[in-house]
Amino acid sequence: MNALTWLTGAKPSLDAEQQARVDALGKPAALDKTPLAEQRIVVLDLETSGLDTRRDQVLSIGAVVINQGAIVLGEQFECVVQRHDLKINASILIHGLRPFDIAAGIDPSEALLSFMEFLGDSPLLAFHANFDKRMLGRALKQTLGLKLRHPFLDVAEMAPLLCPDNAPRRGSLEAWAEQFGLQVHQRHHASADAMVTAELALIMFSKARQNGLDSLQQLAEALEGYRRRKQFHP
C-alpha cells in the first residue's frame, strides 16, 4: 500500500477469505457504565515511519489487554508490519526497526486483520491517543476498507485530570512513567510502550475510582468537561 493507491482511491485488494474475516468483525461496543473492574480494554501503541498522520505508515503494533482490572500477560498482541516501499529516515533512530525487520514483518492486511480480531468489541486506550487513532484509522481504511469506530480514550489526557498534583512538567509517556517509578523494558518498542501505558492506566483507574468515576463512560464525560474547561481557561 502506498500513497498512490490513496490518491487514486483504489479499493484495497483482499482475498475472499480475508474479506470474509473483515465482514465477520463485530461492531464496537459503545462506552457504558460497566464498572472498571469488569471492563475489557485494549491498550495500543503504534510505531510509525514518522509523525505525519497523512503520509507516514504503521510499522509495528503492540497491544496489551486490561481485563477484570488487571493486565493479562498471556493476552498480548505484537507484530511488525511488512513494508516494501519504506524510505529509511530519521525515525529509525527512534523505533529501532531496521529495514530488515520491516521486510520480515507480516503482510499489512493480515497484521491489521489479526489485530482487529484481537481487539474485538473492546474500547481502545493509548497515550496521545489521537495520533494512534488517526494512524490506525487510515491504515484500516486503506488496507481493509474498514472504518474505525471503536471509542478511543487518551491516557495522556487522563493523567493530568486525575493527578493534577503530581503532573510532570512535560506530559510525555517517559515523564509520567518516571513520575510513578514505572520501568520501561524497551522504550519505543510498541509492546513495551503499550505495557507502560497500560500500567499507567491501572494507576489512573485506581485514582478515578477514588474520585467516584467507576466506568469508562463516566471517565469519558469527565474528560470532556476537562477539555471544555481547558478551552475556556487555558
Place this chain on the structure above:
Amino acid sequence: MADNTFAETGKSAVLQNIQGTMAFLQQFPPFTQMDMAHLAYLVEHCQLRFYAQGETILNPEDGPVEFFYIVKQGRVVGERPHAGKQPEQSTFEISTGECFPLAALIGERATRTRHLAGEDSFCLLLDKPAFRKLFSVSEQLRNFALRGVSSLLDQVNQQVQLRAAESLGEQYSLNTPLSELAMRTAVTCTAECSLRDAVRQMHEQHVGSIVVVDSAQHPLGIFTLRDLRRVIADNESLDQSIELLMTPNPFALPPSASAFDAAIAMAERHIAHICLITDQQLCGVVSERDLFSLQRVDLVHLARTLRTASKLETLIALRSDINLLVDRMLAHGASSTQITHIITLLNDQTVCRVIELTIADLGDPGVQFTWLCFGSEGRREQTLLTDQDNGIVFTADSDAAAESIRQKLLPLAQEINQRLARCGFTLCTGNIMAGNPELCLSQQQWSQRFDSFIATTTPEHLLRSSIYFDLRAVWGPAKGVKQLREALLAKIAQNTLFQRMMAENALRHRPPLGLIRDFVVARKGVEKDTLDLKIQGLTPFVDGARLLALANGVGACNTLERLRALIRKGVIDELDGAAYEEAYHFIQQTRMQQHQLQAKQNLPYSNRLDPDTLNHLDRRILRESFRQAQRLQSSLAQRYQL
C-alpha cells in the same frame, strides 16, 4: 519437559513484554535459577495488578488464598490483627521481587495476616492452578517455598565462599577435611624401639613426631620433639625403649574431620599432633604446622600460652591477641559459630588460669568448688563484648556448713572477679558474680533457689531464670551442675504455668521490622537510626530455644545445639529449625563483623547497627533473618496460646 503446557509456552516467550518480565524476575530468587520454560510459563499465566497505598491485597476473611503474588514494584506490608485494644501492628514487609503468601497458599488456607500496599504497588498474580502446576515441576520454586530464608542464605554463602576462595587463591577453608590437607604419612616405630633410634628416624625424615604402633598399625602412643626436650632435661637414658617415654593413647580423628575440628582439639588438649585413623589403623598425622592458615592464626599456640601463663599481666596482654585472632578468623571465612566457639574456648582458658593464679596468690581455701558461668558464657555464645556472669557451687551438708564455706570462698571469688575484669571481662552491672554471697551457694541452696524461680513467677524471677538456667561448669568438678540441670528440667517439664510465663517473656523483644521502612530504628538520641542486633535480633532466638529446650527435657545450653536437639525430638519442624539456625547465624555474624570494625577504630563495642550501612543483599538477608525470629515468636504464641 514432556508436558505440552510448557511446549506451548515457547511461542509467546519471544514477546517483548514476556521477556522483559522474565528478565525482571531473574534478578530475584527463586527465579534466578528457575528453568527458562518454567519461568516463561509463570509469566504468561500472570496478571499484573495495581494497588494504591493502603489498599488491602489479601485479607484473612477472604478465605483460602487464590493467588501467588510477586511484588513487581512498591512495597507490601503485613498486619496481624491484634486481639483487644492494641492497634494493628505491622509484622513484615515484602519488597520488589519478593513473593507471598507461600505458607497460606501451600497450606490451602486463608492468610493469617492482612496484606496491604505500603505504597503504590504493582503485583504479579499467578492463579492457584498455575502455581500448583509450577510447584510440581520446578524444584527451585519448591525448595524456595519450603525453605524460605534458608535457600536465600545458601546462595549468599556460596557467593561468599566463592569470593573467599578467590581472594585466598586456593580452595582452603576451616571446613576442609583433613584428608584434603597436606596429610603426611606418619613416621612410625614399634614399642621396643630405642629412644635413640626413634629420634634418629625423626631427624632423618624431618618430622616433629613419631607414632608408636603395634603390628596391626594401631597407634599405641606418640613421641614428639617437645617430649624430647623433657627427656633430655630429665637426663633420661637414650637407650630406653620408646614405650616408657611416649605419650600413650594419642588423640586421634578420622580423616573426614575438618581442619577446624583439628585446631579446636589441639587448642583444647594443648597438643600439637593428631593421629588420623580409619578402622583403628593409623593413616596419617596432622601437625599444628600442617594447618597452614590456622598456623598463621595461631589458635593452638594462643590457647596454650593462656593456659600456662604464670602472671596475670601475661593474660591481660594476651587479650589483644585474641582480638587479632578473631579478626583473622573472620577474614578466613570462619562462621560465627566457629568464632563464638573459639572465643568461648579461649575465655574458658583465661578464666581457669585466673582462678589458678589467684588461688596460688591468696592460698588454697581448702574446699572444693566449681566455678559456674551463666548467660551467653553458659551458652558458649560469647563474642568480644563480654561481661561476667558467674557463680560458685560447692557441696555442704547444712546451711550452717554452707555459710562457713562461703566465708572462706568469697574473698577468693571477689579477687577472681576483679582480676577477670582486668583481663577484659567487664564487671557485671547486675552483680551476677561469684563474689556476690547470693551466688556463692551449695548445690542444695542453688537447687532451692531454682525451685523458687519456677514456683513463683515474678518478672524478676523470669529475668533471672533466663540468665541462670543457661549454666555450665568452667572450672572444677562438673557433676553437681549436671545434677542441678537434670532436676531443673524435671521441674519445668511439669510446670506449664512457668512455661507459659517464659513464653510471654520470650515475646518481649520484637524483631525490628517496620511499617514505614523495612527496619524500625531508634528515632533520636545517640542511637538514632540504629537497631540492636543482640536484643532485637538474637534474643528472640535465644529465649525461644531456651524455653522449648527446658520444656522438652533438652539439656544442651547452646542455642544452636538446642535447636538441633528440638528438631531431633520432633518439637520443631526440620525446615523451620534450619531456617532459624541460619537466621541466627547471620545476625550473629553481622554483629561480630561490626565488633571487629569497632575494635579496629578504637570505638567501644556496641550491638547497635545502622542498617543503611549494609549493602543491599546483606540488608535483605538481615530482614529475612528478623522475619524468621518473628516466625519463631508467632509459633510460640500459638503453642502457648498467647
